[in-house]
Amino acid sequence: MDVTIVDYKSGNISSVINSLKEVAKDKVNIEVTSDLNKIKSSDKVVLPGQGSFKSCIDGLNSINGLIDTLSEFTLYTKKPLLGICVGLQMFADVGYEEVETKGLGWISGKVSKIDNQDGKYKLPHIGWNQINIAKESKIFKDIENNSHMYFVHSYEFIPEDNSVIAATTDYSSNIVCAVEKENIFGTQFHPEKSDKIGLKIIDNFIKL
């Protein structure tokens, strides 16, 4: 099996690579690339994302044909894709970090700044928070409700259709922290930095 981590020169993806390699051992071939043909032929794709919504979308746009290839992979061939952090946020129609920026539009919704309630909540939301599993998701197999995951973000994905929500976390309000829509998976938290329990989520994704 081939799993591709999309390398679009946006942010730091070494931890994502390390964690996938750790889980995959020698059973799965992990590619880190922006090569469109390699992405097309792979069985699964991981879409990481760090920095701002805009910088990540700009990064995808800077590689000719990448967004079309990813959309085809996800929406037509319907192979599994996992978005992490801004990788998940980009599923939305629109993001409001820095400036209004068009998203991938794979899952209807928007990405807005977390309400810090006049300074009551510090931003970024950094650290370990518990997830409330909202629906049975394949990537949460053997993951207990209220498990701790590592977060670092200031913006949240607000989907139009609540049925895509796989988990929420409590910070200022119930923030969407995992989504599942058919073959599209996403986590706002960083499974690659969430110790053994996070690696289990990556393992679940690889084993889909």
Added chain:
Amino acid sequence: MLKNRIIPCLDVKNGRVVKGINFVDLKDAGDPVEQAKIYSDGGADEICFLDITASNENRDTIYEVVEKTSKKCFVPLTVGGGVRSIDDINKLLNCGADKVSINTAAVQNAKVVEDSSRKFGSQCIVVAIDAKRKDDGWEIFTHGGRNPTGINALEFASKMEKCGAGELLVTSMDKDGTQSGYDIELMQKISSMVNIPVIASGGVGTLDHLVDGIKSGASAVLAASIFHYGTYSVNEAKQYLASKDIPVRI
């Protein structure tokens, strides 16, 4: 609910772990990769490496340490010490660091903080503030606490927040190495002033000091000696904080 973080810090020199007492008198004690692994297995919420390698020819040793550690530890890894430029930050992130802490360079040129937080995201930019009491305030120092700057710590903290720092790592130089507890007043002042998380550092000798640090408003507490010399394990520290009704990840 967001949990308070406990961050063991390892001082690394020429690729080996040491721990400074008041920034001098170093004792050698082990392999940073193994130490970091012990901490992460023991429940550390993050790991922090402070590179105190002085000579330029040995500077690259930290990259190797970070690379090896990031393949074994799957909790966030912060690396600081000698970070001067965007290029240094890029190299550390590529080796597997999740956050980089900037001290001297942030004081000398705030643009480094602005540019790097824009390029890599605020989430990976930590500004380390070494502060010492002076008159009725605090003055910040650079170069591992050697050079006074005349700059007021509170004003600097506020400025760094505006420049895009994601977190502030605040070390009291008066307290560092004394094991007499954090400078609570300093932590309170900075935590209440900024809207980004503050990591309290410098002076931990007992588990009650960690409790006091969190109660001061810090989002995370950093400690080196109490963990490094085995006085307490990270898990013992967390159990103790939990017994004092402080939310931690157990």
